[in-house]
Structure formats: structure tokens, C-alpha cells
Amino acid sequence: MSRIYSLFSVSIPFDPTHRFETSPFLHSLVLATIRLTAALYGVIGIIIKLAIAKDESACASFSFFSNITFWGITFYFVFAGMHTMSYALRGNSWLDSWLKWLQLLHSSLYSTIAAFPLLVTIVFWAVQSKPDKFSTSYDAWSNVTRYALNPVFAFFEILISRTEQRPWIHLPCVIILLAGYCGIVYITHATEGFYTYSFMDISKFGPGALARHIVGIGASCTGIFILVRFMICGRLWLTETKLGKHGKSSKINKAVEGQTWIQMEEGENTNQTDHGRRSYDKE
Numbered sequence: 001m002s003r004i005y006s007l008f009s010v011s012i013p014f015d016p017t018h019r020f021e022t023s024p025f026l027h028s029l030v031l032a033t034i035r036l037t038a039a040l041y042g043v044i045g046i047i048i049k050l051a052i053a054k055d056e057s058a059c060a061s062f063s064f065f066s067n068i069t070f071w072g073i074t075f076y077f078v079f080a081g082m083h084t085m086s087y088a089l090r091g092n093s094w095l096d097s098w099l100k101w102l103q104l105l106h107s108s109l110y111s112t113i114a115a116f117p118l119l120v121t122i123v124f125w126a127v128q129s130k131p132d133k134f135s136t137s138y139d140a141w142s143n144v145t146r147y148a149l150n151p152v153f154a155f156f157e158i159l160i161s162r163t164e165q166r167p168w169i170h171l172p173c174v175i176i177l178l179a180g181y182c183g184i185v186y187i188t189h190a191t192e193g194f195y196t197y198s199f200m201d202i203s204k205f206g207p208g209a210l211a212r213h214i215v216g217i218g219a220s221c222t223g224i225f226i227l228v229r230f231m232i233c234g235r236l237w238l239t240e241t242k243l244g245k246h247g248k249s250s251k252i253n254k255a256v257e258g259q260t261w262i263q264m265e266e267g268e269n270t271n272q273t274d275h276g277r278r279s280y281d282k283e
Helices: 002-007 028-052 065-090 100-128 137-160 170-192 202-242 261-282
Strands: none
Touching (some): 065 100, 065 137, 100 137, 137 202, 170 202
16 A cells, blocks of 8 residues: 555655645635635535526536536535644644545545646636526526636645645546546436537537547646646745745644755655655564
């Protein structure tokens, strides 16, 4: 298992400099408040949509990738907000005490909420956006929430937090999740009688065009993932290397302050090496 964790860049101990709970610009308490506010907005948005959308049941809601993405980013903010608040108040994050596989899933969830909202937004405004999508106040609010605020939430996490570059192993995982959704499209058609996205209708476009649509979406997601990596790399270079901003840590825990990015990374690598040596000694 240790090799799997290493492959997914899950350090031991996990995130020792609290990159998931700190920002180069905001105090951790402010960051926690913003995340929890976004989480509350997301939860309210989900409840309103389920209560008002007459043509969409709770089960049918999960047939739409845009809804799945919104649920994902909402619950990311729920847990990220709680982790950040616990760090801000106690100096130790709730995430620190999680099982390793849960820490791996949290890190992987971050990669999905950094990529999928941007993909959903591009597909909507390029393919699906029509005047009738904004015909009522509710429709306008619902679509703006899912297709305009979604990327705002994603860019906030990409640019304002201190997270590291996403490991390349996350890319095939993201693509596999996206491919798995294709199955949901056809399950929905078989059980409900409609295609959630018209460009997935094989009887309308034919197998060749459908294959091009699927490959195009997969390529777009890959491009977005690479773009996110470049954006995170640029943020790390600008904030930590050039500006020397290494995170507004908890008042209780000052381990992050006063260290350069290189020193922190060397500390993380030392911790992982020491743990590996202890593991081999036990073997």
C-alpha cells in the first residue's frame, strides 16, 4: 500500500506543511470561512434545485454530469472548510487524523473539482447554451450557479490555496471517471427514455460522430488538467519563489511561516525517506 500512496503523492505524514488548509494570501480562518460559505451556498442550491425542478427527481439529478460536478465541488468545500477551520482553531487539521486512503481520496477529489467544473462550463457555453435556458428567474439562477460560479469556485482553489501540482497519476483517474459517466448516459436512456446530452445520441449522430464527441471531450479534459498543473506551477513560482509568501498559518501552528518553499519540500522529502527506512527496517 505504501507504494500506492507514494504513486499518488500521499506523503507520510500527510501534508506536513498544511498546504490544503493554508493560503499565501488569506489567514486560515478567513480561508475556512470562505470555503464554508461556498459549501453552504452549494447545499442550498442543491436543495432548491431538487425542490423546484419538476422534471428532475433526486435520482434523475445524478444522470447529469453538471449536477454530479456541482455535488462534488459542494462537498469538497464542506470537508475542506471543516479541515481548514479545525487547523485555524487548533493548529492541527482534522484531515491529519484521517486514514491514509481517505487522505488519498481527498487529494484526488481536489483534482476533479479543479478540472470538471471548467469542462462543464466549456461544454455548456459552447454547445448547450440557448435563450430558453434563461427564460425564467429560476432557470437563469440555476444555470449561472452551475455554469458560471462553478469555474469561479475552481479557480479560487487553484489560485488562492497552497496546494501542490496535481500528480500525473490523477489524470488517468479523471479520464476513467469521465468515461464511466458515458455509461450513465446510456443507462439513463435505457431506463428514462432520454439522453442527458443530445450529442451522445448515437441514432442522431452515428457511431463515427459519437466517437469524435467522446474523444473530443476526453482531450478537452486532458488539456484542462494540464492547464491546471501549469496554473498551480505558476502560482507556486510567483507566490513562494518570487514573492516569498509561504502561507498564512494558524496562530497556534507556526511551522509554515519563516520557511522557504524549498526548505518545506526538503522537510517533506526527509519525512517520507525516514518513514520508508523505518518501514524497511521492520520488514
